[in-house]
Amino acid sequence: MLSLRVNLGQLWSPISAAGAAAVIFALMAGPAAAQADFEGIWNPDHPPRMGQPDPSTVRLTPAGQAEFDSFTPDKDPTLRCLMPGIPLGLVDPYPIEIVQQEHQILILYEHFHQVRRIFMDGREAPDHWLPSFIGYSTGEWDGETLVxxxxxxxxxxxxxxxxxxxxxxxxxxxxERWWREGDVLQFTGEVHDPTYYEEPYVVGGRWDYAPDGEIWEYECIPEFGGIE
Amino acid sequence: MKLLTTPGLSALLVLLACLPAAAHHNGATYFDTSTSIEHSDATVVEYAIVNPHGRLHYTFTDAEGNEQEWSAELASANNLRRRGLGGEIFKPGDQLVSVTGNPSRSGANFMRLQSAEFADGTVANFSGPNRGIIPGPGRDAQQ
Structure with a gap:
């Protein structure tokens, strides 16, 4: 599944020159090549306040404060049945499934059927890429932490x-930084928005491994958004 | 009103107690969580299990004799279904002794449901650490 995992079934048969080279390469790759297994379904187990910072600690710029003061519930995209995306959906309250491929990591959300593609092959966002709720994500491994x-x-x-x-x-x-501790997947997210915030807005959450978990359909009816 | 069996009630009690403390929305943004309002002698119109939020529609007659129609917001359909609460609690025509919730900040006939009490004393509690179906004294007698 992952490019640098050692295939023991191949290596412990009579070792070929190619197999030996693969072993040496894997050993030489060392910590820089480390990566973790996040595959599977994960259930939310986020801290109180959905992993959001204490509002009293958030330092808004004057422009940000003006936006904050003018907020009304009808501006919440999820109450209009639009996906929360990023950053609102960084800490999501429904199960997710993670699929790790060679070139990308997929996060499949139950919530609004969101799909995040985190490109792991070094590519950058193309010039034509339009802003979207889910954004454009690239990733790399820092040891066993996904950044x-x-x-x-x-x-x-x-x-x-x-x-x-x-x-x-x-x-x-x-x-974002995601790392696994046994059957728990932890993550933090730093949202950099200097127009509205004096310092990054930091969230954090955790997911519990759920081998028997399920991802359900999430139909949404705007009339039940609660904007009344 | 269809009554739940004792094992069913026990299951609901456990399942409701496991509802997540953290909802997706910051409730205090939309509802005045510092206060509660209570409506007496309500009649269930509809119990809708939908996303992004479930809804209990009901009517009651106010002190001036006018019938009022209200809505109470619940957790999302997926949350309710995942915990076995897919529409078996309220049915159209059910008589409720009281419906209690946090009022909408908008002033509309809308609240976030905290609890509802049935005529037999059974309480469906959707708020706080004691969330669950609490059977009333009249429920066992009717089973």
Whole structure:
């Protein structure tokens, strides 16, 4: 499944020259080549307040404060049956399934059937890429920690539905770090939005491995968004 | 009103107690969580299990004798279904002694449901650490 995993079934047969070279390469690759197995279904087990920061600690710029003060519930995309995307959906309350491929890692969300593609092959966002709720994500391994950088996010989204805004301008980006501790997948997300925030907006959450978990359909009816 | 069996009630009690403490939305943004309102002698119109939020529609007669129609918001359909709460709690025509919730900040006839009490004393509690179906004294007698 993963490119640098050693295939023991092949290596412990009479060792060929190619097999020996593969062993030497894998050993020489060392920690830099390390990566972790995140595959499977994971159930949310996020901390209180959905892993959002204490509102009193969030330092808004004057422009950000003006947006915060003008927030109304009808601006929440999820209440209009639009996907939360990034950054609002960084900490998501429904199960996810992670699929690891050679060139990308897929995060399949139950919530609004979101699909995140995290490109792992070194590519960068093409010039024509339009802003979207899910954004454009690239990743790399730092040891066994997956580091994701996301750009190209839509401006009409939010950090959190308490009204914390997100500008989505060309200076915004998100850095996530995901790491596994046994059957727990931890992550943090730093949302960089200097237009609206004096310092990065930091969230964090955790997922519990759920080998018998299920991903369900999430139909959504805007009339039941609760915007009343 | 169809009554649940004792094992069914026990299961619901456990399942409701496991509802996540963290909802997707910050409820205090939309509802005044510092206060509750209560409506007496309500009649269930509809219990809708949908996303992004379930909904209990009901009517009651206010002190002036006027019938009012209200809605109470619940967790999402996926949350309710995953915990076995897919529409078996309320049915159209059910009589409720009271419906209690946090009022909408908009002033509309809308609340976030905290609890509802049936005529037999059974309470469906959707808020706080004691969430669950709490059978009333009249429920066992009717089973």
């Amino acid at each position: 994701i950088r996301t750009t190209h996010m839509r401006p009409d989204n939010y950090m959190w539905t308490a009204g914390f805004p997100f500008s989505g301008d060309e200076n915004t980006y998100v850095i």
